[in-house]
Every structure is written in C-alpha cells, then in structure tokens.
Amino acid sequence: MSQKPEAAILLATLAMTGVIIVGGGGWLWHRWQGDDPASPPLSQNQDHGDKELLPPPPSPQVNTTFTEPQQVAAGMTINIDGSTSMVDINEALKTTFQKTYPGTVVATEAQGSDRGIVRLLRGEVDLSASSRPLTPQEQQQGLVAIPIANEAIAVIVGEANPFQGSLTLSQLQAIFAGQVTNWSQVGGPNQAINVINRPSESVTRQLFQRLGLQEHAFGQGSNVQTLDRDATTPMMRALGHDGISYATYGQGDWQQSARILPIEDALPMDPDYSLRHQLYYVYKTPPSSQVAAFLGFATSPNGQLAIAAIESLPHSD
Numbered sequence: 001m002s003q004k005p006e007a008a009i010l011l012a013t014l015a016m017t018g019v020i021i022v023g024g025g026g027w028l029w030h031r032w033q034g035d036d037p038a039s040p041p042l043s044q045n046q047d048h049g050d051k052e053l054l055p056p057p058p059s060p061q062v063n064t065t066f067t068e069p070q071q072v073a074a075g076m077t078i079n080i081d082g083s084t085s086m087v088d089i090n091e092a093l094k095t096t097f098q099k100t101y102p103g104t105v106v107a108t109e110a111q112g113s114d115r116g117i118v119r120l121l122r123g124e125v126d127l128s129a130s131s132r133p134l135t136p137q138e139q140q141q142g143l144v145a146i147p148i149a150n151e152a153i154a155v156i157v158g159e160a161n162p163f164q165g166s167l168t169l170s171q172l173q174a175i176f177a178g179q180v181t182n183w184s185q186v187g188g189p190n191q192a193i194n195v196i197n198r199p200s201e202s203v204t205r206q207l208f209q210r211l212g213l214q215e216h217a218f219g220q221g222s223n224v225q226t227l228d229r230d231a232t233t234p235m236m237r238a239l240g241h242d243g244i245s246y247a248t249y250g251q252g253d254w255q256q257s258a259r260i261l262p263i264e265d266a267l268p269m270d271p272d273y274s275l276r277h278q279l280y281y282v283y284k285t286p287p288s289s290q291v292a293a294f295l296g297f298a299t300s301p302n303g304q305l306a307i308a309a310i311e312s313l314p315h316s317d
Contacts, residue, residue: 066146068300069293074103078294081109082116082129083203084230085248086279088310089149090129093298096306100297113203117143120284126291128282131203131248145280148298149307152249152268153208153275156258158239163188166262169274172212175244178219183242195224196238196245202230208246211275212263 078097080090087110094106111119116128121141134145155172157163165187167175174180175193184190197218198205209215218224227235232247236258239245244261249268266273281298283291297303 066287066292066296066299068296068302069101072101072104072293073289075105076101076103076290076293077105077107078127078290079107079125080116080127080129080281081111081119081125082127082282083113083131083279084110085131085151085204086110086129086148089279089307092306092310093294093303096302097294097297100302101293106294117282120282123284126283126288127294130280130282131207131277133278133280134282142285143282144285145282146295146299147278148281149279150276151279152273153204153211153246153277154249154268155212155244155246155261155263155275156236156239157244157261158236158241159257159259160241161239161243161259162191162241163261166265168264169212169214172263173214173216176213176218177216178221178224181221181223191242192223194240194243195219196235196243197224197226198230198235198245199227204230204246204248207277208275211277212246 087108090106090108090110094108097106098104109116109125110129113128113130113132116125117130117134117138119125120128120143121138130145131151134143155167163183163186167186171180171186175186176195176197178195180186181193182190183193198208209218225238227238235245235247239258247258249260260267263273263275268275281295283295287295298307
C-alpha cells in the first residue's frame with residue numbers, strides 16, 4: 001500500500017517538470033521570434049547572432065546631368081524622333097556631334113512629340129525630342145526629360161497686313177476667342193480679322209493656347225479658319241492682308257511672306273517675351289552609353305553654342 005502514494009508523487013513531479021519544460025520552451029521560441037509581448041522587438045539592425053543586418057539598398061537615382069565625353073566609340077549610332085519644333089536643333093547638334101566624334105552617326109526624324117515618346121517607350125529610338133513636358137504617366141514608365149533649349153511662339157501676320165502695332169495679351173486672347181473681329185478694335189484699319197488656326201492635334205497650337213490664351217478656348221466664328229494639316233508654310237500663305245496666326249519662332253522669323261507682331265511691346269528674341277516655353281530631350285532610364293554621350297554633348301557649352309548658332313541658318317517647315 002505504501003508504493004501507491006510514492007508512485008502518485010513521482011507522476012505528479014514528472015507532470016510538473018513537463019509543464020515547466022513546455023512553457024519555458026514556448027517562451028524561448030516566442031522571444032527568439034521577437035514577438036514576446038513582454039520583450040522589445042528586434043530592431044532592423046539586430047540579428048539572431050552577432051552580425052548586423054545591412055540597411056536596404058537606396059532607391060535608384062535618376063541621372064539628370066551628363067558630362068561631355070572626351071571620346072566615344074567609333075560606329076556609335078543615336079536615333080532621335082519627335083518634335084517638329086526641334087528639327088533645326090537636332091540637325092545642328094547632329095552636324096557638330098558627328099564632326100567632333102568622327103565615325104558616329106546621328107539619325108533624326110520628326111514625327112511629333114507624342115509619336116517620338118511612343119517610339120521611345122517601344123525601344124525604337126534612343127531619344128525623343130519633345131516640345132512639351134512629360135505627363136506623370138510617362139514619368140512612371142521610366143522616362144526623364146532634360147531641358148535643352150528655350151523656344152518662343154511668334155504671333156504673325158502677312159507681310160501686306162497694314163496693322164503695324166503691338167498687341168496686348170488681352171487683345172490677343174480676344175482675337176483668337178472671336179470677341180475682336182476687326183483690326184480697328186486694336187488700333188488698326190477698318191478691316192476684318194481672319195484668324196488662321198492650326199488643327200487640334202498640333203503641339204504648337206496646344207502651346208499657344210497655354211502660353212498665349214492662358215488655356216482659354218479658341219473661337220469658332222466665321223472668321224476662324226482651321227487648317228487641315230499642321231504645316232507652317234501653307235498657313236503663312238493663307239495670311240494675306242488681313243490674317244493672323246502663330247508659329248514657333250524658328251519657323252517664322254525667316255519667312256519673307258510674314259511678319260512677327262510684338263506682344264506687350266516685346267518680340268520673341270527679347271528676354272521679357274512672355275510666349276516662351278522649354279524644349280526637351282527625353283530618354284528612358286537607365287540611359288544607354290550613346291544617350292549619355294549625346295546628352296553630355298548637347299548640354300555642354302559646345303552643344304549650346306551649336307544651338308545658339310541656329311538663328312543664322314535657314315529654318316525648316
């Protein structure tokens with residue numbers, strides 16, 4: 001009979017030991033995992049041993065500055081498409097780049113800013129010339145725009161137009177909104193104003209609406225003629241003696257059939273001229289070696305001198 005109490009005591013002792021082992025093991029497990037509510041969590045720089053965890057790598061940084069190359073590999077080719085407003089800039093940089101780095105090839109097209117950006121995203125070209133900034137959606141797709149030059153939008157009339165004055169911004173907006181329809185209303189002769197507008201898909205039209213009309217809508221009156229094609233030379237021919245329109249300064253200042261009107265007494269070449277905007281080269285990150293080389297040259301003093309010399313050259317349509 002004395003053995004039963006001893007057996008019971010032994011079983012109770014074993015059971016108590018098991019509870020302690022299980023509970024202590026669970027506590028150690030949770031503490032090792034760092035989720036013990038009574039203990040502080042492991043920091044990001046603590047490990048289960050003696051070594052520290054490295055911090056996460058930094059986010060990739062966009063390279064927005066490029067260095068003019070001393071030399072480039074012979075046979076390097078750069079393909080550019082995009083804004084028609086940048087044809088002359090493309091050609092000036094192409095000529096100077098190929099002369100500076102013999103054996104290189106710069107191939108250029110001008111299918112418009114939007115088309116150039118689409119081709120860049122598809123990997124069909126290395127750079128897109130753009131007369132507009134990038135949209136947030138385009139930036140999210142890895143595109144970066146580098147400012148390359150300033151461009152002015154010129155307000156033009158036919159060479160035979162008798163109006164010789166300057167327009168204020170409010171007068172300009174009233175004319176293109178269809179509220180002012182006679183030149184006498186802005187100090188000119190008593191004759192109707194014929195507004196020559198570009199098609200809605202024209203980037204030049206969109207820029208003029210933003211810079212000149214400050215986002216006001218164009219008029220739709222009988223004195224407004226909208227061209228079927230976005231081309232400068234046919235538009236200038238349509239100006240006659242009573243028409244008014246607009247063009248990028250590089251497209252308009254050399255034409256003998258048209259004359260630039262001052263806006264607020266300033267002309268496009270003046271520093272305080274208000275109808276001015278930025279031109280860009282757009283690339284996709286990360287930039288290739290040919291992109292870095294071309295942009296390094298284009299943004300260098302030598303590249304900027306080549307762009308500045310454009311005023312002495314014939315301009316494209």
